Amino acid sequence: MASLALTLNTAEQTLLNTQTELATSSNNISNASTPGYAEETAVQTENPAISTMSGWLGTGASITTVTQARDNFVEQQLMNAMTSDSQYSSLASQLTTIQSTASDSGNTGISEALGNFFNAWSTLAQDPTGSSEQTAVYSAAHNLVSAIQSTYDQLNQIGGQIPGQISSTVTQANSLISQIATLNTDILRSSAVSQPNNLIDQRYEAMDSLAKLIPVTFSTNSDGTVNVNTTEVGSSVNLISGTTVAATISSTSGISGGELGGLLQAQTSLNGYLQQFNAFVGALGNQINTVSGLSVASGSTASSISMSSNFLSGLTSTQLGAIAQNMSNLQDNTVSFSYPSGSSSTLQGYLDSIQQTIGTDVQDANNNQSFYDSLKSQLQTQQQSISGVSLDQEMVSVIQYQQIYQAAAKVIQTASTLMSTAINMVQ
Secondary structure: OHHHHHHHHHHHHHHHHHHHHHHHHHHHHHOOOOOOOOOEEEEEEEOOOEEEOOEEEOOOEEEEEEEEOOOHHHHHHHHHHHHHHHHHHHHHHHHHHHHHHOOOOOOOHHHHHHHHHHHHHHHHHHOOOOHHHHHHHHHHHHHHHHHHHHHHHHHHHHHHHHHHHHHHHHHHHHHHHHHHHHHHHHHHHHOOOOOOHHHHHHHHHHHHHHHHHOOOEEEEOOOOOEEEEEEEOOEEEEEEEOOEEOOOOOOOOOEOOHHHHHHHHHHHHHHHHHHHHHHHHHHHHHHHHHHHOOOOEEOOOOOOOEEOOOOOOOOOHHHHHHHHHHHHHHOOOOEEEOOOOOEEEOHHHHHHHHHHHHHHHHHHHHHHHHHHHHHHHHHHHHHHHHHOOOHHHHHHHHHHHHHHHHHHHHHHHHHHHHHHHHHHHHO
């Protein structure tokens, strides 16, 4: 009778185990397309055997925990790829907008206005007394100023929008940092009962979202919580230590990755382009006044430059002819520029170098984004091969659990019949 009772208890435990396994498979199937979900497995452990007159008898198995299929190394590599992909995507987007605003193919924008300015002087050199030729010089001068200021104002407008985007990104990052610390607290509390896989999934999702904004590295503590670090100016900074927010980030943080890093890099690049435009304007005004010997240009920056409206007044035909010819020749002169220090070229050549710098930066950002996007896709595939739910495998498991359940039920039925028979024999 004792062995029959043991058989009934073992079979009952098998039924309970199978129900848990079926529930786990059902949950896997239901979450097969849920972002951040990792496949779960009910882990069975053999129960201790008991000693009987017939020898040691097994007592079946019990479900001890439900684990997740995760590889922290792959998760970390994926976060790194997400960080770089997001950084260059953000940078490329900003630089492409800047490139479009500062577009100057040589026949448009400032280059066109500069070419018309020198052409007007060349035409005046052929007929210094012509009123229409003089009017054309004034018009070309003011159009050149207008083109410079229009481009500069648009670039400054973009520059004015970036700080707001940086601030918004910082707010998002700090919110996620707080969320991860809270999830650590919930996981620590729930782990006393069982492994809280749904909370762990949420934490990985939050860390992935944070990795898109700033560089993220993590390590898992023995109590199930994680420590999260970022990188500022090449140094590791602890953001989360277990359940505690150790530090937050700000718009002045030296972050060099993620969306925030891309925005900060775009801001730095734009400041460099604006310096180049101001260097061009400073050299332009200085050369115009020096070569012409007149007070034509005033203001040494793109926002302050202006042209006089009467700089040709009071000049003789001979003077006008000589000045106009010198001004026409200026377009071929090599000029020194204050930025980068020691640089020199023609005025048009310097404008071309600004365009080339922007174009190269855009191309580099796009190339890097394409590389890291491909790497991210490869790592996502690798992650899914480890953590993703295979519907085919789950269907096989469900059939297997069904068969085990039916077999256990048959054992219970048989043991119950035998026990009834034994009881009747005793009576």
